[in-house]
Amino acid sequence: MAALAELGGRAVAVIGEGVVDVGRASDGRLSADPMEVLAGWDGFVDWASGLGAGDADAPLDPGALGPPVPRPRKVFGVGLNYRDHAEEAGLEVPKEPLIFTKFPSCLAGPRAEIPLTSDRVDWEVELVVAVGRGGRAIPERDALGHVAGYCVGQDVSDRRAQFAGRPPQFSMGKSADGFGPLGPALVSADVIGDPGDLRLTCDVSGEHMQDGTTRDLIFAVPELVSWLSRHLTLEPGDLVFTGTPAGVGAVREPRRYLRDGDVVESAIDGLGVLRNRCTGP
Ligand code: ZN
Numbered sequence: 001m002a003a004l005a006e007l008g009g010r011a012v013a014v015i016g017e018g019v020v021d022v023g024r025a026s027d028g029r030l031s032a033d034p035m036e037v038l039a040g041w042d043g044f045v046d047w048a049s050g051l052g053a054g055d056a057d058a059p060l061d062p063g064a065l066g067p068p069v070p071r072p073r074k075v076f077g078v079g080l081n082y083r084d085h086a087e088e089a090g091l092e093v094p095k096e097p098l099i100f101t102k103f104p105s106c107l108a109g110p111r112a113e114i115p116l117t118s119d120r121v122d123w124e125v126e127l128v129v130a131v132g133r134g135g136r137a138i139p140e141r142d143a144l145g146h147v148a149g150y151c152v153g154q155d156v157s158d159r160r161a162q163f164a165g166r167p168p169q170f171s172m173g174k175s176a177d178g179f180g181p182l183g184p185a186l187v188s189a190d191v192i193g194d195p196g197d198l199r200l201t202c203d204v205s206g207e208h209m210q211d212g213t214t215r216d217l218i219f220a221v222p223e224l225v226s227w228l229s230r231h232l233t234l235e236p237g238d239l240v241f242t243g244t245p246a247g248v249g250a251v252r253e254p255r256r257y258l259r260d261g262d263v264v265e266s267a268i269d270g271l272g273v274l275r276n277r278c279t280g281p
Contacts, residue, residue, distance in 0.1 A: 002048030003185040004037055004149070006066040006109075007058075011037045013048045014185045018056025022048075025055065035071050038186075039236040041132040041148045045188050062275075067107040067182035068151055069130050072237040075102045076228060077155055077174060081243025082216045088251045097219045097227050100170035102155065102180050102241060110152075110183035110274045114264065116281040117176045120160040121258045124244035125202035125210050125266040127195065128153035129221055130186055131238040136229055143225035146234065149188045150195060152268045154181040154202075154276065155241050159250045159257070181264075182239075184272045192270055195221045200245065203265040204258065212245025 003014040004022075011034040012019040022044070023032030030044055031037055037044045079098035080086045086093050108114075114121070132148030155174060162173030192198070195214060202210035214220075219227065224240055249256040258264065258278045266274040 001191050002045045002188045004034060004044065005068050005183065005185040006034045006070050007064055009066070013051060014060060015051050015056045016053050017060050018053065018058060019060050020051060020055050020057050025057070034068060035237050038069065038130065038132065038148055041236065045190070062184045063111040065111070065183055066109045067180070068186040069182065069237050069239055070107065072104050072239045073235055074238045075104050075107070075180070075241070076239065077102050077170065077241045078219065078224060078243040079170060081218050082212060082245040083218060084212065084216060084246035085244055085248070086218070088246045093218055097224060099228070100174065103171065103175040106175045106177065106180040108178045108181045110181060112178055112181055112276060114156055114181065114258070114276045114278045115176070115178050116258055116260065116278050117158045118160040118281055119257060120158060120250070121278070122157045122159050122249045123202050123204060123209065123258065123264050124155035124157055124248055125200050125268070126153045126155050126241045126244050127198060127200060127214055127268055128182060129195070129225070129240040129242060131225070131234045132236060134233060134235040134238070136233045138226050138229040138234070140222045140226040143222035144189065146225055147189045147221065148236070149186045150192050150271055151183055151186050152266050152271050152274050153241050154264060154266050154274055155244060156180070181266070181274045181276045183274060187271055198269045200268045201266070202247065204256075205262045209249070210245055210247035212247070216245060217242065
């Protein structure tokens with residue numbers, strides 16, 4: 001049972017309302033680099049499970065945190081992975097996962113600002129999976145054993161860039177600076193147990209926009225991990241944004257996009273809340 005966050009470029013373990021520096025508190029046995037911690041995930045979980053409230057060396061300040069997985073080699077996005085979202089978009093339920101990439105440079109902290117790139121930037125709350133033990137051709141029945149943990153993600157999407165041409169392209173519209181708020185911490189998989197029964201919500205400036213459950217995923221977490229690993233080798237820290245439920249702005253009546261000053265609150269049961277203020281364009 002553990003939660004990893006990133007503070008000032010260093011790995012910290014979250015203990016209740018406090019944090020402790022992983023490298024210092026473990027006397028260098030564990031790395032100060034969150035990506036190295038992910039590569040030795042089981043050791044981190046064992047060590048963090050033994051911590052108590054008195055071990056914290058600073059209060060938890062979400063505004064100071066970076067993304068808990070700051071430099072993954074791959075960040076996958078999954079398009080149309082909730083039935084209700086495929087329906088609201090008027091598109092067929094896919095027969096194979098629809099994968100795009102969010103370039104890792106878009107990742108941002110749980111309270112980071114979202115710099116808007118046009119007047120059609122949209123929200124998508126998503127369950128994000130972080131790979132722990134990598135692998136290739138991972139059978140579905142073993143897939144959850146390769147997951148380090150879970151966190152909340154926002155797949156911020158510029159619909160103008162996404163749908164500017166034909167066919168539409170996803171990666172560029174979803175990878176602008178700050179378009180991947182993540183966190184607040186990476187919660188170890190044993191805490192969550194079944195990732196297929198989590199409620200996820202998104203509120204924009206107090207208006208309740210999305211309210212879904214991962215029970216409605218078309219391709220559930222084990223299937224996604226297994227499917228991806230049939231195409232390439234998964235590595236520690238690789239992230240999967242698993243898709244968003246209904247309620248995005250582009251298909252609302254009337255349409256609603258993010259504006260300067262809007263605050264996007266994205267929450268998932270047991271994983272916490274992201275709170276990101278929009279600026280510009
Ligand atoms: Zn998405």
